[in-house]
Amino acid sequence: MYYFNDKENMNLIDAFIRVIGASVLFYMGITQDQILLFPISAFLLFTAVSKSCIFYSLFGINKSILKLNYYLNFLPKYNPSPVFIFTAEGEIGFQNSMSKELLPEIKNINSFGIHNYLDISFVQYKKDDLTYQVNVKYVTQMNAFFVYVTDISAVINLQTEIEETQIEIVDLMGMIGETRSKETGNHVKRVAEYSKLLALKLGLSEREAEMIRVASPMHDIGKVGIPDAILNKPGKLTYEEFEIMKMHSELGHDLLKNSQRDILKIAAIVAHEHHEKYNGKGYPQGLKGEEIHIYGRITSVADVFDALGSERVYKKAWDLDCILKLLKEERGVSFDPQIIDLFLENLEEFLVIRDSYQDVSERDLLNAILEEETTVA
Numbered sequence: 001m002y003y004f005n006d007k008e009n010m011n012l013i014d015a016f017i018r019v020i021g022a023s024v025l026f027y028m029g030i031t032q033d034q035i036l037l038f039p040i041s042a043f044l045l046f047t048a049v050s051k052s053c054i055f056y057s058l059f060g061i062n063k064s065i066l067k068l069n070y071y072l073n074f075l076p077k078y079n080p081s082p083v084f085i086f087t088a089e090g091e092i093g094f095q096n097s098m099s100k101e102l103l104p105e106i107k108n109i110n111s112f113g114i115h116n117y118l119d120i121s122f123v124q125y126k127k128d129d130l131t132y133q134v135n136v137k138y139v140t141q142m143n144a145f146f147v148y149v150t151d152i153s154a155v156i157n158l159q160t161e162i163e164e165t166q167i168e169i170v171d172l173m174g175m176i177g178e179t180r181s182k183e184t185g186n187h188v189k190r191v192a193e194y195s196k197l198l199a200l201k202l203g204l205s206e207r208e209a210e211m212i213r214v215a216s217p218m219h220d221i222g223k224v225g226i227p228d229a230i231l232n233k234p235g236k237l238t239y240e241e242f243e244i245m246k247m248h249s250e251l252g253h254d255l256l257k258n259s260q261r262d263i264l265k266i267a268a269i270v271a272h273e274h275h276e277k278y279n280g281k282g283y284p285q286g287l288k289g290e291e292i293h294i295y296g297r298i299t300s301v302a303d304v305f306d307a308l309g310s311e312r313v314y315k316k317a318w319d320l321d322c323i324l325k326l327l328k329e330e331r332g333v334s335f336d337p338q339i340i341d342l343f344l345e346n347l348e349e350f351l352v353i354r355d356s357y358q359d360v361s362e363r364d365l366l367n368a369i370l371e372e373e374t375t376v377a
């Protein structure tokens with residue numbers, strides 16, 4: 001079937017050799033009087049002119065296979081991505097031109113940071129500003145590792161940009177929540193850093209702690225839905241006003257709960273549960289002990305520690321001794337005892353954060369502006 005469907009299965013050199021062969025046979029037929037050589041010569045000539053050989057077809061050689069072989073012949077060498085073949089011992093058995101050009105430092109499979117390479121299917125390899133995905137495949141027939149390297153820097157950069165955009169939006173939303181209640185932007189920054197430090201001290205992973213750092217500034221985002229008169233009221237709130245104020249936990253949670261993004265999901269938990277108390281007397285759900293999500297328990301300590309040390313419309317800033325006394329009193333009452341213990345054990349580190357994100361008071365700000373105006377004048 002191949003013969004009729006895909007008649008040409010011969011290249012030019014092959015056809016040329018057959019023409020010469022046919023001529024020689026024809027000449028021999030004449031000079032040696034061998035009539036039988038004429039039909040053989042004619043047949044050879046016919047195959048050369050039609051560029052098709054029935055014997056090739058019988059062995060499955062056809063034009064598309066010739067073409068495929070032709071291209072495959074060049075593929076490993078000129079593959080636009082780096083390609084390596086490592087022996088079972090990890091030494092380079094083959095590498096293409098791109099691998100030599102882009103990754104000349106690779107001397108064996110360990111250079112990719114792969115040591116236990118039998119279990120590995122891919123790793124990331126960083127060089128300069130680029131990130132490569134190194135796909136490793138052990139090929140039994142070759143008893144060797146086939147390694148294909150792809151530049152994924154663009155994907156990584158895009159992912160980083162998406163994450164950074166999320167972080168920026170979350171930061172801004174957190175600040176909106178705080179400025180609505182006339183608190184300073186640095187309050188949310190400090191809460192974020194305290195929360196991350198507490199998460200790390202609790203043994204959470206660096207990535208999870210970082211997510212908490214990013215999400216915790218949103219704890220009061222629900223305050224965007226609370227009337228100014230209540231938010232900025234100097235002095236104590238009435239029972240009714242406090243009931244309205246308490247709604248900010250639910251409001252914040254409602255704003256964020258439908259997001260599919262990890263950071264916003266954490267922010268939703270933090271917004272919802274940062275006023276829950278360990279003894280079950282908090283709001284809005286009255287959750288108790290470990291029913292309160294660890295993110296909520298962490299942020300509530302961070303938020304209260306910072307809020308007490310800051311001046312607000314309804315109160316003066318407390319001094320450190322009074323704050324520590326309160327935290328100890330509230331250990332196991334409002335706050336998770338383990339978190340308070342970790343906080344007190346590592347107090348120095350929390351104070352470093354507090355000092356590096358100090359608030360600028362309105363008076364300082366006014367003085368700075370007046371000073372500037374005088375200089376300009």
Ligand SMILES: [Fe+2]
Nearest residue numbers: 219220274275
């Ligand atoms: Fe709050």
Ligand SMILES: [Fe+2]
Nearest residue numbers: 219220303307
């Ligand atoms: Fe707060």
